[in-house]
Amino acid sequence: MKRKILFCATVDYHFKAFHLPVMEWFRKQGWEVHVAAHGELELPYVDRKFNLPIQRSPIRADNVKAYRMLKAIIREEQYNIVHCHTPMGGVLARLAARGARRLGTKVIYTAHGFHFYKGAPLANWLMYYPVEKLLAGVTDSLITINGEDYRRAIAGGFRAGAVHHVHGVGVRTELFAPLSAEEKRKARSAFNYTAQQFLMIYAAEFNANKNHELLIRALAKLKDKMPEAKLLLAGRGSLQEQCRELAIQLGVESQIDFLGYRDDLKELIPMCDVSVSASLREGLPLNIMEAMASGLPVVATRNRGHEELIAEGATGFLVEPGDVDSFASRLLLLHRFRETRARMGASALERVKGYSLERVQEELRELYKPLMEVKDEPSYQYSRSYI
Incomplete structure (x- = not known):
């Protein structure tokens, strides 16, 4: 019988954004690939897709329905394998797969950034830490994507079958690469920007965690010193209109382009001068890796994901999440000193090679292989013990 793997997450665009290469690899190995998530996207390399009413909030009643559907x-x-991602996708899939796991199914969970972390609110620790520690006991392979989470899982006694650290989801260095001065000029012209403008880019959903307000306030402090600066905000979200209103209030609306959802980041990012990120929490952010692969220095807030990628003063700058003045001063420095931008961008490019898609794919293949080589198929002899 053909072997099968189920990928589960809260929303289906998570797979489009991060995991298509893994799904393609399984197909090439002769496996049948299924996906369970909320959404109606058509995904390549998928033999069957289930649209579940999974919600991000753990207290939504729809999650009970999603659990029952997933269990069935x-x-x-x-x-043969269930690989789950995202907090709610990970919780529901591991609960739903408990019975199957006793009968031979292997369960993998990738933590894209634990909600409990150094400096996290106490409520996060009280809610998420006990759940993750408990569910580690029904996980054959727990994959973390940054050093802090890996050390936390080991020190915290998470009793998964194995705990691993891989280098994120992998950046596609063949798509994101530095441009020459002439290539950059042409790319900017195609998007109606000039070679003289100082372009900063942030690709992120407009939500509280992504903290766009910090960037807008930092730009407002620089509007007279950097009149040719443009902040490009790629993404959508519930706080987008609120950010537009703040930009108008602070008099920088003409210096901010709200680009909406974009599928052309591989053209947009390399033409810019600096990558910025104001997020409060990150696991290992792909948008930063894509910018580094494009040869851009980064100014970002201090969190575990940014700290793992950005070497302070070498590939960019790290500032505290609420420090508008420091964020603005770092941007002004990079604006005024082209040589510093170039040096930091070259260092960022060298550093991000360790996070390439090729490396991450190899790491994942090594983790998958022992779970794929089980001699016997899962033995599904159903009884009341299947829960």
Whole structure:
């Protein structure tokens, strides 16, 4: 019988953004690939897709329905491997796969950034830490994507079958690469920007965690010193209109372009001068890796994901999440000193090579292989013990 793997996450665009290469690899190995998530996207390399009413909030009643649906799917399809992602996708899939795991299914969970971390609110620790520690006991392979989470899982006694650290989801260095001065000029012209403008880019959903307000306030402090600066904000989200209103209030609306959802970041990012990020929490952010692969220095807030990628003073700058003045001063420095931008961008390019898609794919293949080489198929002899 053809072997099958189920990928589960809260929303289906998570797979489009991060995991298509892994799904393609499984197909090439002769496996049947299924996806369970909220959404109706058509995804390549997928043999069957289930639209579940999973919600990000753990207290939504729809999650109970999603759990029941997922449990029935796992029981019916008899997967060899279930690989789950995102907090709610990870919780529901591991709960739903408990019975299947006792019968031979292997369960993998990738933590894209634990919600409990150094400096996290106490409520996060009280809610998420006990859940993750408990569910590690029904996980064959727990994958972390940054050093802090890996050390936390080991020190915290998370009793997964194995705990691993991989270098993120992998940046596609063949798509994101530095441009020559002439290539950059042409790219900017195509998007109606000039070679003289100082372009900063942030690709992120407009939500509280991404903290766009910090960037807008930092730009407002620089509007007279950097009149040719432009902040490009790629993404959508519930706080987008609020950010527009703040830009108008602070008199910088003409210096900010709200680009909406974009599927052309591989053209937009390399033509810019600096990558910025104001997020409060990150696991290992792909947008920063893509900017570094494009040869851009980075100014970002201090959190575990940014700290793992950005070497202070070498590939960019790190500032505290609420420090508008420091963020503005770092941007002004990079604006005024072209040589510093170039040096930091070259260092960023060299540093990000360790996070390439090729390296991450190899790391994942090494983790998958022992779980794929089980001699016997899962033995689904159903009884009341299947829960």
